[in-house]
Amino acid sequence: MEFYAQVRRSVFVEGLSEREAAKRFGLARETVRKMLRYATPPGYQRRQPVRRPKLGPFTDIIDQILNDDRDRPRKQRHTAQRIFDRLRDEYDFSGGYSSVKEYVREKKLAGQEMFVPLAHPPGDAQADFGEALVVINGVQRKAHYLVVDLPHSDDDFVKAFPAETTEAFCEGHNAAFRYFGGVPRSIVYDNTKLAVARILGDGRRQRTRVFSELQSHYLFADRFGRPGKGNDKGKVEGLVGYARRNFMVPIPRFAGWEELNAYLERKCGERRGRRLRRHKETIGERFERDRQAFLPLPAVGYDACDKHTTRATSLSLVRYRLNDYSVPTRYGHREVLLKAYVDEVVICCGSEEIARHRRSYEREELIFDPLHYLALLERKANALDQAAPLEGWRLPEELTRLRRLLEARLGKPGKREYVQVLRLVEDFPLEDVAAAARRAVELGTIGFDAVKHLLLCRIEQRPPRLDLTQYPHLPAAQVEQTSTADYLALLAPGAS
Numbered sequence: 001m002e003f004y005a006q007v008r009r010s011v012f013v014e015g016l017s018e019r020e021a022a023k024r025f026g027l028a029r030e031t032v033r034k035m036l037r038y039a040t041p042p043g044y045q046r047r048q049p050v051r052r053p054k055l056g057p058f059t060d061i062i063d064q065i066l067n068d069d070r071d072r073p074r075k076q077r078h079t080a081q082r083i084f085d086r087l088r089d090e091y092d093f094s095g096g097y098s099s100v101k102e103y104v105r106e107k108k109l110a111g112q113e114m115f116v117p118l119a120h121p122p123g124d125a126q127a128d129f130g131e132a133l134v135v136i137n138g139v140q141r142k143a144h145y146l147v148v149d150l151p152h153s154d155d156d157f158v159k160a161f162p163a164e165t166t167e168a169f170c171e172g173h174n175a176a177f178r179y180f181g182g183v184p185r186s187i188v189y190d191n192t193k194l195a196v197a198r199i200l201g202d203g204r205r206q207r208t209r210v211f212s213e214l215q216s217h218y219l220f221a222d223r224f225g226r227p228g229k230g231n232d233k234g235k236v237e238g239l240v241g242y243a244r245r246n247f248m249v250p251i252p253r254f255a256g257w258e259e260l261n262a263y264l265e266r267k268c269g270e271r272r273g274r275r276l277r278r279h280k281e282t283i284g285e286r287f288e289r290d291r292q293a294f295l296p297l298p299a300v301g302y303d304a305c306d307k308h309t310t311r312a313t314s315l316s317l318v319r320y321r322l323n324d325y326s327v328p329t330r331y332g333h334r335e336v337l338l339k340a341y342v343d344e345v346v347i348c349c350g351s352e353e354i355a356r357h358r359r360s361y362e363r364e365e366l367i368f369d370p371l372h373y374l375a376l377l378e379r380k381a382n383a384l385d386q387a388a389p390l391e392g393w394r395l396p397e398e399l400t401r402l403r404r405l406l407e408a409r410l411g412k413p414g415k416r417e418y419v420q421v422l423r424l425v426e427d428f429p430l431e432d433v434a435a436a437a438r439r440a441v442e443l444g445t446i447g448f449d450a451v452k453h454l455l456l457c458r459i460e461q462r463p464p465r466l467d468l469t470q471y472p473h474l475p476a477a478q479v480e481q482t483s484t485a486d487y488l489a490l491l492a493p494g495a496s
Contacts, residue, residue: 007035054095055103058087062100066107080104120151123293125184126236127173129164129192132244134260135253145264146172147243149236150184153286154276156236158243158264160257161342162361166210169194170304171342173214178301179265182294186221188236196224210306217302219295257343305339305346312336316372318347318355326368326389327355329376374423381415395422396434398441405446420448424455432458439464 007025010016011032018036022029035041052059062083069077078086080101087093087100126149134143144164148157157176161168169192177183189195195211205224207215215222247267254260272284279286310318316332317324325345327336331354339346340359345367347355357367368389377384384390402421406414424433436455440446445454445466457464 001041004035004041007032008039011036052095052099052103054093055099058091058093058095059103061087061091062103063107066104066111120235121293122152122289123185124152124188125150125186126188127176128190128236128240130240130244132160132248133251134160134248135251136257136260137255140251143248143260144168145243146176147236147240148172148176148180148184148187149239150180150287150290151235153290154235154283155180155268155272155287155290156239156243157268158247159261160264162257164194165340165342166194166208166306167304167340167342170210170214170302173218174301174304175261177218177297179268180291180294182291182297183218183220184290185293185295186223188223188225190225191227195222199227214302217298303339305341308338308340310336310338316376317366320345322363323360323365323367325355325357326366326372328372371426374419374426378416378419378423381412381419384415384419396430396437398434398438402437402441402446402451405441409446417448421451424452428455428459 003025007021007027010021010024011018016024018029018032021027022032025032027035065078065083065086081097083104084093084097084100093100128147130145130147132143132145134141141162143160144162145158145160146169150156157179159172159175161172191199191205193208195208196205197208198206200206207222211222243264247264252260252263254263272287273282275282308320310320312318312327312332312334314332316327316329318327318336318338319325320338320340325338325347327347327349331349334349336354337348339348342359344359345355345357346353347357355369355372357369360367366388370389370393373387373389377387377390399421403414403418406418408414410417421433421437424436432455433451436451436458439454439458440450443450443466450466453466454464
């Protein structure tokens with residue numbers, strides 16, 4: 001460039017002619033003339049397309065290979081080297097590798113998709129799931145977190161779940177709408193099976209039953225991206241990665257999912273104070289325009305659960321996703337409705353709720369409520385020691401001692417009376433039943449009737465009145481009738 005400037009300066013400043021400048025610098029006059037025409041070297045400019053006489057007959061083969069690769073996994077597509085090898089070995093190509101490489105590069109660049117910058121009006125949203133590792137109660141788990149993004153303001157909401165399920169999808173929407181204080185006018189999704197049951201031939205989506213219920217409850221419009229095209233909802237795709245990098249690095253550790261989600265909501269709230277590139281307002285300031293465009297929240301949220309109709313087995317168990325949950329034995333063999341929420345499983349028979357359990361995300365686990373089996377154990381007392389539903393049921397020491405005394409006093413019938421005592425927990429707090437059992441042992445009134453009487457007296461706050469004739473093992477009290485003549489002895493001399 002310095003030499004180029006010297007040539008131009010010699011002519012325009014020093015006044016040399018083109019002939020003199022060419023002679024001084026050893027250049028052709030035409031070269032000097034071009035240098036005077038441009039302030040900077042224009043570079044080489046091709047006027048005609050590159051001619052590839054050897055490659056020309058093989059370009060259709062290369063084009064077909066590249067077209068076929070579009071339907072194959074990225075890691076199993078042809079490289080330029082592999083295409084060159086095939087042309088040489090299978091088609092007797094005699095040209096060089098560089099011509100093949102250049103042609104493949106041009107075709108791939110020409111085939112890359114271009115995008116139009118989009119404007120996002122207030123009140124619209126995008127939603128998607130992401131995955132990240134978390135530690136819950138000391139155990140490393142994979143969290144599936146739902147991100148709902150507002151593209152106009154860049155505000156977002158993140159909520160994590162143990163699994164990407166229908167009930168998690170719906171509960172995530174409930175929580176997001178509560179956080180935003182309203183319902184977006186429309187939401188863009190990918191073609192998740194949680195929302196789309198089937199893509200019809202004309203591109204229309206057949207929605208799942210639960211998603212249709214959710215949409216009817218909140219009245220938002222839905223839009224779906226093209227299959228496999230994440231750029232159709234690029235805002236939320238970016239926020240999925242942002243949440244993973246910024247909210248979950250290092251790996252978050254919490255005692256439970258509630259604590260984790262409280263932390264994620266707090267991080268989303270803190271983000272509202274940021275001012276992003278090309279914007280003069282903070283996220284929170286722009287969010288106010290979103291809020292004004294929202295639909296109002298309904299009085300109650302959507303019942304975010306997965307409903308299944310099934311039948312209780314002879315073991316009084318109901319199966320859901322490879323796990324078994326107990327119901328009271330009187331509902332065995334009957335048809336029930338199971339409602340699976342994110343945190344719990346509720347089982348109903350008709351209009352009555354008959355069981356409620358914590359939700360398990362393990363496999364082939366048995367979840368029992370011991371109270372469901374006490375009525376059956378009262379009739380089958382011999383199964384008391386081997387009853388699986390009672391394993392792990394931590395009972396107060398007072399009840400364990402009462403059982404030993406009952407069996408020592410009554411033998412086999414003592415087991416049945418002990419189960420009757422346990423059945424009091426169906427209607428009364430366990431601590432009150434344990435206190436009544438402790439008082440019965442102190443009084444020596446070992447039996448179900450005494451425990452029940454003492455329990456009712458404790459709750460009603462009245463003194464107990466036990467009929468001791470019901471307990472023949474206690475020593476009888478001998479009380480003789482008093483005679484009036486006995487009082488005369490008090491009047492005798494020396495009587496004190």
